[in-house]
Amino acid sequence: MRVAIVGAGPTGFFLAASLFKSGPENLTVDMFEKTPFPFGLVRFGVAPDHPKIKNVTRGYQKTMDSPRFSFFGNVTLTEDGGQGHITADDLLRHYDRVALTVGCQDDRKLGIPFEDSKNSYSATRFVGWYNGHPEDRELNPNLKIKHATVVGAGNVAIDVFRFLASPHQRMAMTDASDHSLEALKTNTIEEVDVLVRRGAWDVAFTNPEVKELLDFEDVQFCFYPDLPPLDSPPPYADRTSTKNMEVFHELAGRRIENPRMTVNFRFQVSPKELRVDSDGQVKEVEVCHNELEIGETRSQLRQTDKTSVYPSQLFIRSVGYRGRPLAGIPFHQKWGLIPCDKKGRVTDLEGKVMEGLYVSGWMRRGPSGVIGTNKKDATEVGEVMLQDQRAHQTTSRRELESWHQTLLDGGAISKQDWGLLDAWETSEGEQLGKPRRKLVTLLEVQEALNKLKATSATA
Ligand SMILES: Cc1cc2nc3c(=O)[nH]c(=O)nc-3n(C[C@H](O)[C@H](O)[C@H](O)COP(=O)(O)OP(=O)(O)OC[C@H]3O[C@@H](n4cnc5c(N)ncnc54)[C@H](O)[C@@H]3O)c2cc1C
Known part of the structure; x- marks a missing residue:
């Protein structure tokens, strides 16, 4: 079973872990994230002077290390596709199940x-x-x-x-x-x-x-x-x-x-x-x-x-906070959320279920609760994703791989890239007596990656 998860925050990782735990052995997860970095608001929300809370990412990193897990950072779900962008249609074509764990991006x-x-x-x-x-x-x-x-x-x-x-x-x-x-x-x-x-x-x-x-x-x-x-x-x-x-x-x-x-x-x-x-x-x-x-x-x-x-x-x-509409996906303007049934199946505004599409985390419930609250939410949605039937023939393995390659050629950050960036950030931080020194812009990320890859090639 092929699963796509959009959004690399706590919910996305809790969901991936629960699918690996309860799903079939051939289940794979591909995670797509608009920033070059994983971990959502644990990286970009939790206060810098609360480092212990960020230890939760150790568990997410373990999930990421699974050979059944792939990461594509710097890839955004939008309507038009194009370089660095994917569409809901792309995902529903290539994957058996698609989960949106995009959090609440606006205020x-x-x-x-x-x-x-x-x-x-x-x-x-x-x-x-x-x-x-x-x-x-x-x-x-x-x-x-x-x-x-x-x-x-x-x-x-x-x-x-x-x-x-x-x-x-x-x-x-x-x-x-x-x-x-x-x-x-x-x-x-x-x-x-x-x-x-x-x-x-x-x-x-x-x-x-x-x-x-x-x-x-x-x-x-x-x-x-x-x-x-x-x-x-x-x-x-x-x-x-x-x-x-x-x-x-x-x-x-x-x-x-x-x-x-x-x-x-x-x-x-x-x-x-x-x-x-x-x-x-x-x-x-x-x-x-x-x-x-x-x-x-x-x-x-x-x-x-x-x-x-x-x-x-x-x-x-x-x-x-409030959710930001995603092109091609229904959006409830008043609530600022993606509409769904009680189990997290995405629906249109009339309540009709959209097969294969799920929502979990802040974008499902709204911006409340602590990080752990998203675990229960994600586990519940994960169970439904495994139970539901979908009459759907996904694209071939070769088509999927070629689509992945297009994303990587267009500048997507892979999990191997993240491994290099993570090591760089923590070692730079260590020298300054802090947990990590963050890279911020895509340009900084690309420059750092070029240097790190060149160094490891000559080593
Ligand atoms: C300022 C702040 C401080 C907090 N501090 C704490 C705390 O100390 N302790 C605690 O327990 N909880 C804290 N929380 C709450 C906690 O961060 C949330 O419960 C949790 O992050 C929600 O998880 P999520 O995965 O649903 O959303 P998010 O963490 O927001 O993750 C969503 C991810 O989806 C990505 N994304 C969005 N749109 C797209 C798109 N179109 N395409 C691809 N990717 C996309 C985003 O970049 C992001 O990485 C805090 C929240 C905030 C805002």
Whole structure:
């Protein structure tokens, strides 16, 4: 059985592993990935200062090492085909089953005036920039400013805050991209506002991320309005929100002399408008204040007429990811996801199953859960892929191999190439005392590969 998986993130690897485990011995997996690199958001999303989480890739690498597994990086699923591109038709012709594990590539917007002005970004792109995603190489955010704003109450907002609040030497020990480390050297941010729509009991931060704030001992944390007392929690408070609140109180009670930076958690505010200077660069954010009505299961939010304006020369919104439509594949615009039945079989918008096509991971469920959540999802979809029948004659072995060769001739990165790149990145990193030094652009990758191949040919 021939399987194609599009998208080399955690879901793609969990799916491949589950198919190898439960499928027939002749099952092969060919994985196609638009960047030159495997591992999706583990490489391009997970915070550089959380290296342990990235150890999950050791398992993915084992899957990759299977002789039944092939990798084609720098290959994108689009409508038109052509060099470096493949189409859904190509895949459905050559393979018995095709799984789309492409994650959520785009971001949600706030829908406020001047949201796209200079130095205003989505966290999706900002995180991609500091993690060395090739598409975000040219973002070049200006950190030579005084006031930054991060909007959002989830862990990604805290990741962004930690990057901005880190001295260069702290991040230099990580696999953050070279260009972001250079930018950190120029960082003059004195104050960061974290804007949260609801109250301190309502945040979606997890405990380890909030506790980590205590490590920033030269940063003064302030909370507006004053934190609610610990001893009168709302009915929906749980262990996580209670522990978060305890840490918030500890941070609020800490008085730092001559702080390196001040962080203001501003609760119950929603950005209303960005204001820009004559160069179109963001300079202020106007917010409106919200009232909260505490309910049994959550708080209800009501916008008031009260507004405030805060300085903001760097504005980052972390309000969620959403799927990006794939040409030739149905897409549910409102949900930002590929429509599917309960088992992950792709359907058209009327619910009719498209034979041979499956979706799993963030693009199936939406951007929620931790890396491990995708394992259950992928295993479930893998079972259905093995059970389903498809009346379909795939192309011959020779046709498939010739198609693969066309992709490789067009610049696809093979798993042998990745082996060389991985070894180069880790050995360069080792010399600098960090886990890896990331290559970023396709040009860098090609130059490195040419050198590495020339060296191994003469050795
Ligand atoms: C900023 C951030 C930090 C996170 N931190 C953590 C954490 O610390 N711990 C944790 O457990 N979880 C974390 N997560 C969540 C975790 O990363 C996700 O659960 C997981 O990556 C989703 O896996 P996926 O394979 O569905 O999608 P992805 O990881 O996004 O992988 C999708 C892959 O598909 C590729 N692709 C997309 N379109 C195409 C196309 N047209 N053709 C070919 N390839 C394509 C992409 O390049 C990508 O490699 C974080 C998420 C984010 C955004």
